[in-house]
Amino acid sequence: MSDGLPTARLIRRLLVVVVAMFAFGFALVPLYDVMCQAFGINGKTAGAWQGAQAVDASRQVRVQFLASNAAGMSWEFRPVQDELEVHPGASSQMLFVAYNPSGVPMTAQAIPSIAPARAAAWFHKTECFCFTQQVLQPGERIEMPVRFIVDRDLPADVHHLTLGYTLFDVTERQGPVARGAQ
Amino acid sequence: MSAVIDHGHGDHPHGPAPGLMRWVLTTNHKDIGTLYLWFSFCAFLLGGSFAMVIRAELFQPGLQIVEPTFFNQMTTMHGLIMVFGAVMPAFVGLANWMIPLMIGAPDMALPRMNNFSFWLLPAAFGLLVSTLFMEGGGPNFGWTFYAPLSTTYAPQSVTFFIFAIHLMGISSIMGAINVIATVLNLRAPGMTLMKMPLFVWTWLITAFLLIAVMPVLAGVVTMMLMDIHFGTSFFSAAGGGDPVLFQHVFWFFGHPEVYIMILPAFGAVSAIIPTFSRKPLFGYTSMVYATGAIAFLSFIVWAHHMFVVGIPVAGELFFMYATMLIAVPTGVKVFNWVSTMWRGSLTFEAPMLFAVAFVILFTIGGFSGLMLAIAPADFQYHDTYFVVAHFHYVLVPGAIFGIFASAYYWLPKWTGHMYDERLARLHFWLSFVGMNLAFFPMHFVGLAGMPRRIPDYNLMFADFNRVSSLGAFLFGATQLLFLYIVIKCIRGGEPAPAKPWDGAHGLEWSVPSPAPYHTFSTPPEVE
Numbered sequence: 212m213s214d215g216l217p218t219a220r221l222i223r224r225l226l227v228v229v230v231a232m233f234a235f236g237f238a239l240v241p242l243y244d245v246m247c248q249a250f251g252i253n254g255k256t257a258g259a260w261q262g263a264q265a266v267d268a269s270r271q272v273r274v275q276f277l278a279s280n281a282a283g284m285s286w287e288f289r290p291v292q293d294e295l296e297v298h299p300g301a302s303s304q305m306l307f308v309a310y311n312p313s314g315v316p317m318t319a320q321a322i323p324s325i326a327p328a329r330a331a332a333w334f335h336k337t338e339c340f341c342f343t344q345q346v347l348q349p350g351e352r353i354e355m356p357v358r359f360i361v362d363r364d365l366p367a368d369v370h371h372l373t374l375g376y377t378l379f380d381v382t383e384r385q386g387p388v389a390r391g392a393q
Numbered sequence: 394m395s396a397v398i399d400h401g402h403g404d405h406p407h408g409p410a411p412g413l414m415r416w417v418l419t420t421n422h423k424d425i426g427t428l429y430l431w432f433s434f435c436a437f438l439l440g441g442s443f444a445m446v447i448r449a450e451l452f453q454p455g456l457q458i459v460e461p462t463f464f465n466q467m468t469t470m471h472g473l474i475m476v477f478g479a480v481m482p483a484f485v486g487l488a489n490w491m492i493p494l495m496i497g498a499p500d501m502a503l504p505r506m507n508n509f510s511f512w513l514l515p516a517a518f519g520l521l522v523s524t525l526f527m528e529g530g531g532p533n534f535g536w537t538f539y540a541p542l543s544t545t546y547a548p549q550s551v552t553f554f555i556f557a558i559h560l561m562g563i564s565s566i567m568g569a570i571n572v573i574a575t576v577l578n579l580r581a582p583g584m585t586l587m588k589m590p591l592f593v594w595t596w597l598i599t600a601f602l603l604i605a606v607m608p609v610l611a612g613v614v615t616m617m618l619m620d621i622h623f624g625t626s627f628f629s630a631a632g633g634g635d636p637v638l639f640q641h642v643f644w645f646f647g648h649p650e651v652y653i654m655i656l657p658a659f660g661a662v663s664a665i666i667p668t669f670s671r672k673p674l675f676g677y678t679s680m681v682y683a684t685g686a687i688a689f690l691s692f693i694v695w696a697h698h699m700f701v702v703g704i705p706v707a708g709e710l711f712f713m714y715a716t717m718l719i720a721v722p723t724g725v726k727v728f729n730w731v732s733t734m735w736r737g738s739l740t741f742e743a744p745m746l747f748a749v750a751f752v753i754l755f756t757i758g759g760f761s762g763l764m765l766a767i768a769p770a771d772f773q774y775h776d777t778y779f780v781v782a783h784f785h786y787v788l789v790p791g792a793i794f795g796i797f798a799s800a801y802y803w804l805p806k807w808t809g810h811m812y813d814e815r816l817a818r819l820h821f822w823l824s825f826v827g828m829n830l831a832f833f834p835m836h837f838v839g840l841a842g843m844p845r846r847i848p849d850y851n852l853m854f855a856d857f858n859r860v861s862s863l864g865a866f867l868f869g870a871t872q873l874l875f876l877y878i879v880i881k882c883i884r885g886g887e888p889a890p891a892k893p894w895d896g897a898h899g900l901e902w903s904v905p906s907p908a909p910y911h912t913f914s915t916p917p918e919v920e
Contacts, residue, residue: 230608
């Protein structure tokens with residue numbers, strides 16, 4: 212069997228391809244987030260938005276609020292109001308009630324999603340309880356704000372947006388932290 | 394290694410070592426090919442038994458035979474074992490046996506790695522099958538193992554499932570490297586790339602697909618492992634991850650994987666049809682380019698498995714058009730097989746029966762695939778039995794019949810005996826009828842709305858499910874006939890000449906039947 216230099220070099224190159232494709236698989240993880248944000252798809256909203264816009268009083272958009280618990284999450288979680296009519300460019304706020312009925316401190320993470328997905332690029336949150344984990348002591352009830360601006364450049368055919376949150380129990384991930392010790 | 398002292402081939406026959414250790418330690422491509430083929434046959438029978446359990450439960454509406462959780466393990470393991478244990482190792486076995494013979498090489502480029510590649514498989518599948526006996530049962534999340542069903546909600550055995558996939562993936566990658574090195578570097582002088590048999594071409598392209606996408610599969614199961622055990626959140630929304638990401642990464646592997654499972658069959662059929670038509674293959678060059686085009690396109694269509702997850706319209710359209718485009722080079726190949734037969738001197742021995750059935754039935758499977766490619770229509774078809782019908786038509790009369798055709802075609806070369814032609818034709822006809830009875834009705838129940846992966850169903854689907862189960866039982870039982878035919882051929886039969894098929898061409902027919910343990914120790918002359 213002739214197994215000289217050409218074969219050894221080929222094997223090395225093929226192994227490089229294998230390692231590179233393994234790395235590519237992992238690279239797909241941040242690439243996926245980048246693509247979602249760049250194209251404003253998957254209903255994912257970006258992080259905190261800095262900035263302000265002039266109010267467009269000629270137009271109104273209905274923003275609806277949904278709150279749901281992930282499987283196994285016991286908290287009461289709901290918006291104070293189901294919907295708001297807002298002007299694009301105006302800064303608006305909605306409060307969400309969260310209540311921990313259990314006997315132990317728990318930590319929750321809210322994950323937002325926007326429908327229609329293509330409108331996510333024009334929905335800016337300047338402040339949101341979803342940016343951080345929320346810790347509630349047993350029996351504690353709070354009202355958490357989300358402040359948002361609907362961009363003036365929202366496509367003209369979008370009249371109605373839905374901002375939905377899913378609340379996950381992440382107590383085991385972070386461990387319960389006493390209030391005030393953050 | 395080429396400075397071999399030539400004793401004269403009659404003096405010291407270089408045969409295999411005696412005893413069982415021969416099989417453990419062999420580096421001979423023929424032995425390893427045999428090991429892979431027997432392994433794949435065992436996996437085929439095991440995966441087939443799981444299918445029998447599935448069809449037994451689905452024979453009638455209601456839950457009669459198994460619990461739903463066990464049913465889910467059966468559907469999952471049937472898929473995993475057939476894809477990774479039966480189809481892929483069978484093609485690797487055929488590659489090991491035939492590629493060196495077809496290109497005039499004495500063995501594969503890396504014989505010891507070849508041995509290791511094989512022996513990883515019994516380890517991997519022993520591990521996988523053992524999960525059925527573990528606390529909580531075996532994998533029950535479908536062969537596509539979407540997260541978080543396969544991470545947060547999986548049984549304890551999922552970690553062993555992940556390790557089994559790792560082992561099997563390493564085996565496939567090493568096998569693919571071996572094939573590429575062999576085909577690129579060990580061809581006999583005069584055997585240019587465009588003179589190679591199409592089986593070697595399709596395996597070369599398949600090997601490139603394997604080294605490109607198997608590492609991605611390794612990556613995705615590693616991410617699962619990290620989510621399960623190390624607190625990461627690749628696929629968990631709670632931690633900022635995304636279940637849809639799993640689908641993207643999995644199917645980036647998954648779609649090329651299904652082409653990995655069919656391209657070698659294309660190559661085999663491209664050898665068999667010219668032989669039994671006594672005509673050269675029509676359009677050799679276009680066949681090579683069409684195979685390359687299919688392989689390239691296979692990388693950019695993965696999201697057609699995900700049309701319903703919420704991809705924006707532009708994305709859906711892209712994947713729809715790209716998927717439809719694959720029909721073009723595939724159509725070229727089908728046309729070329731038919732044109733090869735046109736005005737040929739046809740005889741229908743068993744290899745030809747399976748090859749012709751392949752062309753017709755694989756094309757039918759391709760048509761249902763084209764229907765599934767239409768994104769808006771797929772919203773109705775997705776996760777119904779229509780999909781099950783599609784992939785069983787391309788895999789069973791596609792890959793499996795391709796393997797049967799290859800087995801009958803090359804058994805005389807491997808064993809030195811002709812197989813029993815009458816029994817082989819019986820195997821063909823029973824398989825053909827059984828397979829069509831099993832899978833054709835699935836088109837109808839799928840279009841009528843029967844979902845996949847369910848142990849019980851609406852009464853309106855009962856009649857077709859009964860037919861399907863009867864066909865499946867027939868198909869399954871017939872494979873025991875195939876086992877008998879193979880064993881009978883190994884043990885004896887009419888002695889086979891070096892070239893038992895008068896229309897055959899290729900270097901493998903220039904060596905005696907059975908092929909000597911070492912062939913082409915000196916390279917042959919290739920005109």
